[in-house]
Amino acid sequence: MNVTLLAGGVGGARLAHGLDLALSPQSLTVVVNVGDDTELHGLAISPDIDTVLYTLAELNDEDRGWGLRGESYATLSALKELGEDTWFTLGDRDLATHIVRTARLRRGDALSAVTAHIARSMGVRPCVLPVTDDHLATLVDTPSGRLGFQEYFVGRQHADAVLGLHFDGADAARPAPGVLDALAAELVVLAPSNPFLSIEPLLAVRGVREALVMAPGRRVAVSPIVGGQAIKGPAAQILESLGHEVSALGVARIYADLVDVMVIDERDASLAGPVADLGLTVHVTDTIMGGPPGRERLARELLALA
Amino acid sequence: MNVTLLAGGVGGARLAHGLDLALSPQSLTVVVNVGDDTELHGLAISPDIDTVLYTLAELNDEDRGWGLRGESYATLSALKELGEDTWFTLGDRDLATHIVRTARLRRGDALSAVTAHIARSMGVRPCVLPVTDDHLATLVDTPSGRLGFQEYFVGRQHADAVLGLHFDGADAARPAPGVLDALAAELVVLAPSNPFLSIEPLLAVRGVREALVMAPGRRVAVSPIVGGQAIKGPAAQILESLGHEVSALGVARIYADLVDVMVIDERDASLAGPVADLGLTVHVTDTIMGGPPGRERLARELLALA
Structure with a gap:
């Protein structure tokens, strides 16, 4: 079975890992958000792509949720001594x-080609695609003004109320090669990632939302909100500040026109009726993945929905 | 007293350190070779500038002769795992x-401005100037063909016979701001660096050789050949393969039109007469610097020659 996962950071990476464990090689494509990408110290940083790659390569730091296990920080410490602003933690590995991404982008390679090279070097089996090779930057409107994504998320610890989001470059950004084809998979899954910060920028790329609406396969979304709270990150606050109900039902309303099946956590079983009333098939299960066995279990349930 | 040192790598760096210890702040300018500069993993590497900066900042690895003390290599090891060619050792710090140099060059800063920034961040007191902000690349003609400098020097461990040198870009390269003014110092010293690999590329930059020939101050060269051998590196082999005598006298002949005083080692005292016959003042002393006290001693002797 061909499966495509639309993913942001940690939640998307964990489900990608589960699907990779559950599927035969070359069955899985992960389309990843690049709205969080930034440049620091002249280096091109793609946090969501790296979280997906590191998790699929089983090199990620599980406790922290980002970066690589067993990292050291000698370069960052030297950068600080050289007067660089080191609010964004970058490990040596x-x-x-x-460095590799930046060098290859500068010589003209597309981000998708660079990502494929890095994935191959790490022994990652699924096809990991940035949603676009073009510029796409999530900007966050807050009471303090419009902030770059990493300034909002890391620099200010996503403490600002989100009044709106702007996906700079989305109008012109074209899907990376393979992205639209991937949406024709037998199963398309929207990861339990932040609907606004991770999934929306994917859909904002020209033609992606339309391709998802028209997708021939089964389309399934997993709610990132469980028991009225985000599993990780600021999804709950953002739902609230943008006027949505902070629940799996609120998420289902956002995705109602895009998917066939809504997967909600067993703690939200009471919402199954209202979600079904939106015209969605509802699947109630334990959506908290934790380690690899939990990821694979959830992945197998999703595969059974196709 | 204003002093200017023309320097390559280790020998130049050590003498720069000695002069810095012997002089009051803001008296010393070090004009550094950039013919060895290269790009690796998309990063701009300036080995001679860094050796000078690290030595002046007393952060250098004295035993190894290059790089920083107490380095780790986590990034290099990860670069290798990503399929990068890691023949050139780069420590994390x-x-x-x-990274800082590359980011600033890419945003349009001149190498001299970037070098000044890094020097300031490291607490380096002397003015360290790249000889040019323009492209200048030493190419080495060998029996195996023309090699890039680092390919010859590090990659192939300077094992190839040197049949000739080409300084790519030298015709168009302009001296960096301050270089020609620095040659008007009361004392100009040619460091005991490789005459062909370190000093020649400096002189190849438009107007530098002429400014040295016309320099109003005392011009002193320190022989990098002691007892018929190079203190470090391939200077002896290169002198020989290019048809020069492998001795302090051979070096003196190369520098005869450029300096007033030739400093030779006491082990070469017998060459004092022949060197003087070239029309040069000869100063015989212990030219092996070793640690900081030896560097300062040699520096003070040079200052006394002015």
């Missing part, structure tokens, strides 16, 4: 990824 | 220097 992680920096190698950014 | 050293990489920070290259």
